[in-house]
Amino acid sequence: MSLHVTGRATYAPSPRNVTNSPRNVTNTSRNVTSSPRNVTNASRNVTSSPRNVPAHPPSGELSPPERAVLRGGAGGFTLHIDLEVGPGEVLALLGPNGSGKTTLLRTIAGLHPLDGTLTVDGEHWSDRSPQQRSVGLVLAQPLLFPHLSALDNVAYGLRSRGHQRAASRQRAYAELAAVGMESFAAQRPSQLSSGQAARVALARALAPGPKVLLLDEPLATLDPATRSDIRGMLRDRLRGYPGCTILVTHDTLDALTVTDRLCFLEGGRIVATGSPREVVARPTTPYAARMVGLNLLAAEVMDGRVLVNSNEIQTSARIGDGAAWVGIRPSAISLWPAPPHGSPRNLWQLIVDGIELSGQTARVALTGAVDVVAEVTTAAVADLDLRPGAPIWVTVKATEVDVYPKTGGA
């Protein structure tokens, strides 16, 4: 099973979009909460539930932020995509708000038109209706049918595809067992915790054996402890799934621990891809660097000298001339009240821009000749009397500065 999607998906700038937009159907909170039908079979949203499709919402009915989202901004939006997902591969789709992640999922599910081609398992899907696509979908809200048991929620997709009741329930039971929920088979959604409901939602999406599994921030609404639990379950369950999975997330841990490959979207384009290991070691976009907590500086290498904002950076790395990235781990940055002496190192006097505490560690944003974040102990914050606006001496050993070409890395 493999998936290849290439082409464009566009939202026109015209406000007329509001009346036709598929986004009206699945993504506004009104639709999501009003009908669980939205979830189990993406196609149903569009065709079979008029309740969900406000044909001509009176202009006063939408709030200004809702209208802005539906319009896609004054200039509209175009997703340019060329993406392959291999058999059994779990791909993380990452990027800032509005970069096109959900649009890509919707395009694959057939809920948004594609000007291009989509092949899955060698079959052309571009002209198929959403109903004809073998897609499982999980959203942030599990949206289970409240009047059905967990078992019948999971069996629903099979039943609606014409499978016998007994066979559907047997399969549904196996799917519940695969996510550790067999003992909750008879429970109604109102009797389940948020984590249990998330497990049932995954079982429901996988029960019909879809070729493609689309997960749009499935852990986003869970509390941290449940999230960590469900993240482990997701990783285990997906390991045995032969189809193609795309997981949209804003969470670094989800991306690094659940997926095989990371794909970064920005402004509707793929700007970087790489394995979790590659992205952690050498991110190539500021967004990716922030996600993995690395300082990333745009540099130019000229005659072997590495320049950031015309400041030379000392590094033991050697690369050819041209555009490059400089990567510095926050923990490799040392702060001093006065300039220290010693081995070859970078020395700057910078200004403290902000301080964030997390347990025993503080992240100190620094600005000046270079803009970096340093990670120090909270004790150091007190000892150095760090506060926004204060000058501070900053060193980084040459051996701690990685330099790589802008075209390399992930």
Ligand SMILES: Nc1ncnc2c1ncn2[C@@H]1O[C@H](COP(=O)(O)OP(=O)(O)OP(=O)(O)O)[C@@H](O)[C@H]1O
């Ligand atoms: N129905 C629509 N009509 C017009 N523009 C839309 C519509 N839906 C989304 N857009 C615009 O398309 C762009 C991409 O939106 P999309 O929801 O795909 O982003 P995203 O990366 O999933 O964002 P987030 O992380 O906030 O969920 C945004 O500029 C958005 O405003």
